[in-house]
Amino acid sequence: MATGARALPEITAYRSVPEFAFGRIKDIRIRWALDEIGQPYTTRLIGGIFEDKAPAYLADQPFGQVPVYKQGDLILFESGSILIHIAEADERLLPRDAKGRGRAISWMVAALNSVEPMIQTLVVLTVKGQGTDWLAGAMEAAKPFAEQRLARLSQALGERDWLEERFSIGDIVMIDVLRNASPQLLTPHPNLDAYVARGTARPAFQSAMAAHLADCAVGEPLPA
Amino acid sequence: MPVNPDSKLEVTAFDWVPDFARGFVRDLRPRWACEEIGLDYAEHLISAVNRPADHFLFQPWGQVPVLNDGGIRLFESGAILLHLAEKDARLMPRDPQARANTLAWLFAAYNSVEPMLFELGNVDIFSTDEEWAKLRRPSLIEFIQGRLGRLNDAIGEKDYLTGEFTVADIAMATVLREAVEAGLIAEQPRLQAYLDRCLARPAFQRALAAQLAAFSEDAGPPAA
Numbered sequence: 001m002a003t004g005a006r007a008l009p010e011i012t013a014y015r016s017v018p019e020f021a022f023g024r025i026k027d028i029r030i031r032w033a034l035d036e037i038g039q040p041y042t043t044r045l046i047g048g049i050f051e052d053k054a055p056a057y058l059a060d061q062p063f064g065q066v067p068v069y070k071q072g073d074l075i076l077f078e079s080g081s082i083l084i085h086i087a088e089a090d091e092r093l094l095p096r097d098a099k100g101r102g103r104a105i106s107w108m109v110a111a112l113n114s115v116e117p118m119i120q121t122l123v124v125l126t127v128k129g130q131g132t133d134w135l136a137g138a139m140e141a142a143k144p145f146a147e148q149r150l151a152r153l154s155q156a157l158g159e160r161d162w163l164e165e166r167f168s169i170g171d172i173v174m175i176d177v178l179r180n181a182s183p184q185l186l187t188p189h190p191n192l193d194a195y196v197a198r199g200t201a202r203p204a205f206q207s208a209m210a211a212h213l214a215d216c217a218v219g220e221p222l223p224a
Numbered sequence: 225m226p227v228n229p230d231s232k233l234e235v236t237a238f239d240w241v242p243d244f245a246r247g248f249v250r251d252l253r254p255r256w257a258c259e260e261i262g263l264d265y266a267e268h269l270i271s272a273v274n275r276p277a278d279h280f281l282f283q284p285w286g287q288v289p290v291l292n293d294g295g296i297r298l299f300e301s302g303a304i305l306l307h308l309a310e311k312d313a314r315l316m317p318r319d320p321q322a323r324a325n326t327l328a329w330l331f332a333a334y335n336s337v338e339p340m341l342f343e344l345g346n347v348d349i350f351s352t353d354e355e356w357a358k359l360r361r362p363s364l365i366e367f368i369q370g371r372l373g374r375l376n377d378a379i380g381e382k383d384y385l386t387g388e389f390t391v392a393d394i395a396m397a398t399v400l401r402e403a404v405e406a407g408l409i410a411e412q413p414r415l416q417a418y419l420d421r422c423l424a425r426p427a428f429q430r431a432l433a434a435q436l437a438a439f440s441e442d443a444g445p446p447a448a
Contacts, residue, residue: 062378063336063371074324080335081327084306102298102307109302109334114285117339121346128363137356141346149285156284 008042009034009071011082012061013212015045016220020127023209025216026079027067029176031208033083033169037090043211048220080112083169093169100164107163107170115153116177118146123180127222146185150178154189161198175199226255227434228264235265236279236290237435238272240443244349248402250301251289252435256394257305259427259434261312268292269438273445302334302395309391316391329385329392337375338399340368344406368408376412383421397422 013027027043034041046057046066053064060068061077068075069082076082084105087094095101121142129135153174157163162171178186178196186193199205235258237251258265268290270276275286282290283299290297291304298304309315309326316326343364351357379385384393400419403409409416422428 058374058377062332063374065336074320076324076328078328078331078335080331081324084327085324098296102293102296102303105306106299106303109300109306110284112331112335113300113302113338114287116335117342120339121343124343129360132359134356134359137351137354138346138360141351141354141356142343145342145346152280152284152286155280 007072008040009069009086010042010044011067011069012044012046012057013066013215014048014220015215016048016217018049018127018220018222019218020123021049022216022218023213024123024180025066025212026176028208028212029079029172030067030069030082030086031211032172032176032205033086033093035204035207035211036172036202037086037092039086039090043215045215050220050223080108080173083108083172087169092167093172095166095168100166100168103164104168104170107168108173111170111173111177115149115174118142118149119177119181119185122146122182122185146181150181150185150189150192154192157191157195159191161195171199175205226258226262226264226430227267229266231264231266232294233258233263233265234268234292236268236270236283236288236292237438238288239269240439240441241272246436246439247432249288249435250398252431253301253394253398254289254291254304254308255431255434256398256428257308257315257391259430260389260394260425261308261314263308263311267434267438271443273443302330305330305391305395314389315394317386317388322386322388322390325386326390326392329390330395333392333395333399337371337396338402340364340371341399341402344368344403348406365406365408368403369411372403372408372412372415376415379414379418384418389422389425393422397428 011027011030014025017025031041046053058064060075067079067082068077069085076085084094094104122139125135125138125142129138162168163174164170175196178192179200186196235251235254238249241249254265270279270288280286282297289301289304290299291307293307298307317323347357347361347364384390385396386392397419400409400415401423409419
């Protein structure tokens with residue numbers, strides 16, 4: 001290897017997760033972005049979602065989650081921040097002009113803070129509430145929030161292929177969030193359904209998901 | 225004086241909200257960022273009761289804040305905070321690792337801490353008298369406590385998340401305020417001291433006063 005070759009970026013991923021989380025882990029977003037720009041990377045596998053993490057890992061990721069991203073001496077956690085870091089180096093993921101950059105980042109934050117929490121809550125309730133007396137009530141209360149966000153998102157997307165004129169990290173996160181929504185939530189909005197299908201048909205999503213699934217097995221037990 | 229009607233930087237906020245939301249509407253976050261760096265901004269006040277139809281063009285959920293920076297329009301307070309922080313090293317340090325830490329903690333606030341508190345809001349504010357909410361609450365509280373405990377440990381002996389004050393502290397402190405009433409911060413001593421330290425900053429106090437000053441009793445819904 002030539003001297004001075006830059007070390008490949010490294011991301012962490014889980015070795016095993018419970019069934020409900022299979023195919024839904026956030027290293028997929030990072031793999032997708034890296035594959036969009038043809039940037040090879042290495043993975044470092046750690047146990048599972050609920051396994052106790054070593055203090056050294058918690059120093060890198062305070063909540064013990066994945067992904068952690070390392071490149072040379074630089075280290076980052078939280079998929080949103082990692083995506084900005086990766087995208088700032090390549091305008092195929094993030095426009096360079098201030099207007100386009102602002103819109104793409106607005107959409108990415110919208111996906112992380114205004115759409116994902118409402119969808120994630122429904123997933124969490126379904127898992128944690130299984131067999132409880134509170135599941136039905138909690139689902140009934142939480143569903144309208146998710147439905148309202150998807151209705152507004154459907155209006156905002158309209159007939160466009162992507163959230164803005166060009167594909168960006170905003171689409172990567174939004175599509176990854178939406179594909180975890182239950183079919184009943186997406187069915188009323190054919191344009192959102194088509195948007196998810198369009199995004200997940202991209203070769204970079206396909207290769208990212210294949211690499212994710214090659215690293216991650218189903219099998220981690222749920223905590224007692 | 226950051227609130228300046230002649231500024232080309234415009235923050236959209238509501239002219240009235242119900243009592244429980246006063247001091248917690250998210251235009252507080254960009255107001256605080258502007259106050260920290262002495263950046264003038266103009267207020268664009270809109271009705272929360274009758275939201276102008278064109279507002280949805282700039283904010284898909286019809287929420288506030290929206291930022292208009294001389295024609296660059298952003299929505300989602302997280303994206304707006306990032307945009308403002310890029311203007312000043314006091315909010316976003318220039319050193320690559322310090323910048324990476326700031327990005328990571330900002331997204332931790334938005335995607336790893338605040339989403340849990342949305343569900344707590346469903347339980348404690350919107351469904352407080354429901355039987356299912358009383359049954360759901362203990363396991364939700366336990367989950368939130370676990371994550372806040374990790375955050376408490378990560379802050380350790382530091383004054384701020386990355387050591388020095390940054391835009392990430394604006395995000396995290398405004399998120400943590402949402403958990404104060406449930407008693408979830410008081411049980412984490414370092415977190416409580418951290419939040420007190422953030423909220424004692426004069427820039428926060430000025431931002432809070434500016435939000436409260438913008439509310440007009442005449443702008444509320446007609447009395448029943």
